Amino acid sequence: MASCFCVKNTSPGTPSNAACEPNQLPPPLARVVTLALAIAAVLGTGVSAASPGATPAPSPDAYAAQRQRMVEEQIRSRGVTDPRVLRAMLTVPRHRFVPDEYLSQAYADRPLPIGYGQTISQPYIVALMSAEADVRSGERALEIGTGSGYQAAILAELTDQVYTIEIIQPLARAAARRLRDLGYVRVRTRIGDGYLGWPEAAPFDAILVTAAPDHVPPPLLAQLREGGRMVVPVGPPGLVQTLWRITKKGGKLEFTNLGSVLFVPLVRP
Numbered sequence: 053m054a055s056c057f058c059v060k061n062t063s064p065g066t067p068s069n070a071a072c073e074p075n076q077l078p079p080p081l082a083r084v085v086t087l088a089l090a091i092a093a094v095l096g097t098g099v100s101a102a103s104p105g106a107t108p109a110p111s112p113d114a115y116a117a118q119r120q121r122m123v124e125e126q127i128r129s130r131g132v133t134d135p136r137v138l139r140a141m142l143t144v145p146r147h148r149f150v151p152d153e154y155l156s157q158a159y160a161d162r163p164l165p166i167g168y169g170q171t172i173s174q175p176y177i178v179a180l181m182s183a184e185a186d187v188r189s190g191e192r193a194l195e196i197g198t199g200s201g202y203q204a205a206i207l208a209e210l211t212d213q214v215y216t217i218e219i220i221q222p223l224a225r226a227a228a229r230r231l232r233d234l235g236y237v238r239v240r241t242r243i244g245d246g247y248l249g250w251p252e253a254a255p256f257d258a259i260l261v262t263a264a265p266d267h268v269p270p271p272l273l274a275q276l277r278e279g280g281r282m283v284v285p286v287g288p289p290g291l292v293q294t295l296w297r298i299t300k301k302g303g304k305l306e307f308t309n310l311g312s313v314l315f316v317p318l319v320r321p
């Protein structure tokens with residue numbers, strides 16, 4: 053079941069190297085900041101960050117402290133520091149995207165089952181992919197593999213042009229409803245084969261593929277804008293995959309290895 057998570061990286065020097073220790077603790081300063089922010093969140097106060105570079109707290113809810121810990125201990129400490137991405141991870145209520153029986157683990161450092169043999173990805177992987185795709189306000193982003201809708205909601209915090217495709221009909225329907233209920237009304241959802249992309253809405257500035265194909269789908273490459281970024285895990289089903297960032301520059305493709313991951317396979321009809 054374990055899918056959509058980071059596995060120990062064997063290639064030194066790649067961005068996710070040393071980023072995958074599941075129980076990695078933050079450095080002492082980060083722990084102090086975490087505690088201060090967590091207390092503030094519980095007290096319901098607006099928080100001014102205790103140190104330069106710390107992320108402001110979101111509007112508090114019962115899970116705000118857990119989100120804060122997730123961001124500090126699982127994400128920032130592993131090197132994802134883009135303030136816009138951290139802010140999005142602090143804002144989106146991840147507990148609304150997991151089945152009730154997993155509520156207590158909603159902010160845990162792991163993927164969780166969402167039914168139909170699929171999973172919501174580990175928070176760190178969602179943050180890493182969002183940061184590497186470098187989605188800017190006003191840009192057009194495409195996600196393949198809507199699943200729970202969580203990654204789409206994170207993207208919707210970064211830009212108002214989000215398109216997402218899911219092949220399993222009940223998952224797609226539930227995600228569309230969830231996104232609407234949470235106010236992410238501008239996210240466009242579609243039921244279908246994401247391998248083919250969304251040609252009518254192309255080109256895209258960013259494409260995130262959250263299920264693993266065994267090769268990079270040519271239609272998605274074709275739908276990437278000049279200067280656009282695609283983040284995609286590629287590898288054989290059930291085995292460790294490589295997470296790639298592909299940038300289109302001057303009509304050429306540049307590949308960056310972001311480390312080893314394990315996603316559910318991208319299936320074809």
Ligand code: SAH
Nearest residue numbers: 172197199200202203219246262263318319
């Ligand atoms: N991004 C999701 C988790 C992705 S799990 C989240 O945030 O919750 C991968 C998802 O990709 C699954 O829901 C699976 O059904 C879907 N998927 C697999 N193959 C697909 C395809 N060809 N087109 C669209 N979605 C696909």
